[in-house]
Amino acid sequence: xxxxxxxxxxxxxxxxLSEPATxxxxxxxxxxxxxNTNRETDGIAECTxxxxxxxxxIRALGVGVDRPIAWPMTTARPLANLEEEANQRAMALVAxxxxxxxxxxxxxxxxxxxxxxxxxxxxxxxxxxxxxVNREFFYRQD
Numbered sequence: 001x002x003x004x005x006x007x008x009x010x011x012x013x014x015x016x017l018s019e020p021a022t023x024x025x026x027x028x029x030x031x032x033x034x035x036n037t038n039r040e041t042d043g044i045a046e047c048t049x050x051x052x053x054x055x056x057x058i059r060a061l062g063v064g065v066d067r068p069i070a071w072p073m074t075t076a077r078p079l080a081n082l083e084e085e086a087n088q089r090a091m092a093l094v095a096x097x098x099x100x101x102x103x104x105x106x107x108x109x110x111x112x113x114x115x116x117x118x119x120x121x122x123x124x125x126x127x128x129x130x131x132x133v134n135r136e137f138f139y140r141q142d
Contacts, residue, residue, distance in 0.1 A: 027051065027078065027091050029110045034138035037114070043134055044117060046141070049076070049093070049108070058095045058106070071097050076108070101125040114139065
């Protein structure tokens with residue numbers, strides 16, 4: 001699957017974003033079922049990324065006390081990912097999970113065959129808990 005990315009003021013962006021190779025990026029490396037490399041995680045145990053029209057569907061399972069906890073299913077938007085290493089171009093995703101008491105912004109990308117998910121957790125329930133960021137790594141499990 002290939003996505004075309006459009007920019008409003010391409011003259012103000014990194015020139016690599018206007019290159020034809022960057023504008024038509026493949027999502028193939030992102031899709032599938034991914035399992036956390038850390039079996040002791042307290043965060044996301046696994047996630048599945050599937051194409052859904054011009055977006056992607058993300059299903060995540062969090063770690064629970066007795067069993068995995070299904071996160072609310074959400075859609076993700078594609079982003080152009082400019083790698084610092086060897087001028088690589090790839091597609092990344094941004095997704096928002098709304099738990100009611102907490103909002104999680106997730107940024108997903110593949111680096112050297114490993115899915116990297118960075119989550120920013122923002123509490124919305126006036127509990128006084130500190131917002132936090134976490135980064136986890138996943139391997140493909142097809």
